[in-house]
Amino acid sequence: LLGPPKRQRKMLTVTQKVGLLDMLKEGRSYSAVGRHYGLNESTVRYIKKEENNIRRTAAISFNKDAKRVVTVRNKTIIRMESQGDVEPSPSTSALHSEPSPFYASKGWFDKFQKRFGLKSVSLQGEATPADAAGAEAYAKTKFKTIIKEGTYKPEQVFNMGETGLFWKQIPSQAKASGFRGQKDRVTLVMCGNAAGFMIKPGLISRLKNPRALKNKNMSALPVYWMHNTMAWMTKALNLNWFKGCFIPEVKGYLTEKGLDFKVLLLIDNAGGFADDLSHDGVQIEFLPPNTSSLIQPMDQGIIRTFKALYTRNTLQHLVDAMDSDQNFSFKDYWREYTIASCLQHIQRAHQEMKSETLNGCWEKLWPEAVHNPTESRLDEIHRSVVETAVSLAKRLRGDGFDEITSDDVNSLIDAHSQPLTDEDLAEMTKPPSEGEVEEDKKAPSVDVDKEDGLTIDHLATMVRMLSQRKQQINENTSHVFQRRFKFLTLRHTRESLKLYYNL
Incomplete structure (x- = not known):
């Protein structure tokens, strides 16, 4: 029983x-x-x-x-994790006023993530619904007043925006062996004026000196090169871009046009931008919160069209490589597709952005500055570029490329602006690999104006140096987790990315 x-x-x-x-x-x-x-x-x-x-x-x-x-x-960790739910005590306030270094293991971080349900974070755009009334009021009153009082011409009014770019991804339908999309990400800083002129794009990479750009004059690149561990915009990099790229580019442009250096720079209110930007002759104006998607020119199709051109150029380069090589291999091609290849396609996309198209994107904010208002013009251009990309994909034959549709290409373009997943965050917070950071003395120079990429032929040297680099990589790993920890903690306390950029 x-x-x-x-x-x-x-x-x-x-x-x-x-x-x-x-x-x-x-x-x-x-x-x-x-x-x-x-x-x-x-x-x-x-x-x-x-x-x-x-x-x-x-x-x-x-x-x-x-x-x-x-x-x-540890009491410090417990208080830190709890700061979103309890009133700060005197001891907690003291903790914030005099922070001490914190180093977390990967195991702790993974458990921290699970404990508080931290899933993803959006790096671009506005989390709250767009403020249509605020956008209309700003465009019809305050902006017009600023233009009138400053007597600005379209050539003197600029807008800056930023966006992420997964520069080594392809439409998900393409299942070619060794050709899967990768999470190599950079941040692009794009800026143009109401007359339809775009200055050289800024680019934020994880690496200061990529091996593919060994011995290159970084100031001669088709982008303004910047770097930090996460390839994200920070206030320090924003100031770097403003002083090192925006000012000289705009000065040269206005001098060529015979205009005075009197500039209005419009920036969105999403955070990450330095609030101490200043220069003689430059007026900085922040757009109202939650209005960027409605009136910011860069968000009226400029960035999206630029990414469509970049995607089409990537596929065109792939087709050209296949047509010119009887022994073409997707795997070999993708391995040799470096950041130098990315810069080629960025440069070409920048050159293909037409001034009349850029000018038309100011219609919602400054209709008086638009020469030939046509609401559907940018959509038509985007559609044409996407259709060309689909045609190129079908020429690749097989491996899923012949199944790619316009929706697939648009999904790839829009994916650059989607919230980052746990997998994306994990990939981005990995320390740079030995192959990424090692600048081999024998590595040849890569010219971004050429069509060929850089082959990886220095494995032996890298292996010899591996033991010397191991300790440094371990040290860098703790630093990466420290930055990632700080960011996610601040997100949990609902301070969002704006406070992260103050770190």
């Missing part, structure tokens, strides 16, 4: 344990409290023994329904 059913183990939440401890504090006996909660007296005594840990956890815990009290953790 079977014995009585096994008694189910009962676990109390942190809140229930606090209530149990309060009953004991009131003078109730262990047995009486045990009967109240359906526990053995020994369990009640064990909970009493852990009273300090339980009350400490209850005071700072996010999850009041948690059933486990973990071994005492």
Whole structure:
């Protein structure tokens, strides 16, 4: 015969344990409290023994329904993780005023992510709904007043925007062996004026000196090169771009036009931009919050069309490579597709952006500056570019390329602006690999104006130097986790990316 059913183990939440401890504090006996909660007296005594840990956890815990009290953790970490749910105490305020270095292991970070459900973050655009009324009011009143008081001409009014670019991705339908899309990401900084002129794009990479650009004059590139660990815009890089790229580019342009250096620069309010930008002759104006998608010229199709051109150019280069090589291999081609190849396609896309198209994107903000208003013009150009990209893909024959549609190409273009997934974040926070950072002394110079990419033929040298680089990579890893930790913590406290850029 079977014995009585096994008694189910009962676990109390942190809140229930606090209530149990309060009953004991009131003078109730262990047995009486045990009967109240359906526990053995020994369990009640064990909970009493852990009273300090339980009350400490209850005071700072996010999850009041948690059933486990973990071994005492570092108090600084506990307070930091709890700052979104509790009022700051004097000790917490002191912690923020005098921060101490924090270094986290990968295991801690992964558990931190799971504990608070941190899934993804959008690097571009505005999280809240667009403010149509605010956008209309700004365009019809304040902006017109600024233009009138400053007597600005279309050549003197510029707009700057930024966007991410996964420069080594292809439509998902293409399943060629060794040709899968990769998460190599850069940030593009694009800026143009109401007359239809675009200055040289800025580019933020993870690397300061990529091996593919070895011995290149970085100031002669078709982009203004910047770098940081995450390839993201920061206030320091924004100031770098303003002083090193915007000012000299605009000065040269206005001098060529015979105009005074009197400039209005419009910037969106999404965060990440330095609030101390200043230069003689330059007026900085931030657009109202949640209006960029409605009135910012760069968001009226300029950036999206630029990405469509970049995608088409990538496929064109691929088709040309296949047509010129009887032994063409997708895998070899993709391995040799470097950042230098990316710069070629960025340069070509920049050259193909027509001034009348750029001018038309100012219609919602400054209709008086638009020469030939045609709402559908940019859509038609975009559609034409996408159709050309589809035709090029079908010429590649097989491996899924012949199944690519316009929707697939548009999905790839739009993917650059989608929120980053956990996989994207993990990929971006990896320390640069040995192959990425190693500048081999024998590596040939790569000219971005040429069609050929850089082959990887220095493996032996890299292997010899691996042991020397191992310690440095480990040190860099802790720094990466520190930056990633700070960013996600600030996101949890709902300060968003704007506070991250202040770090």
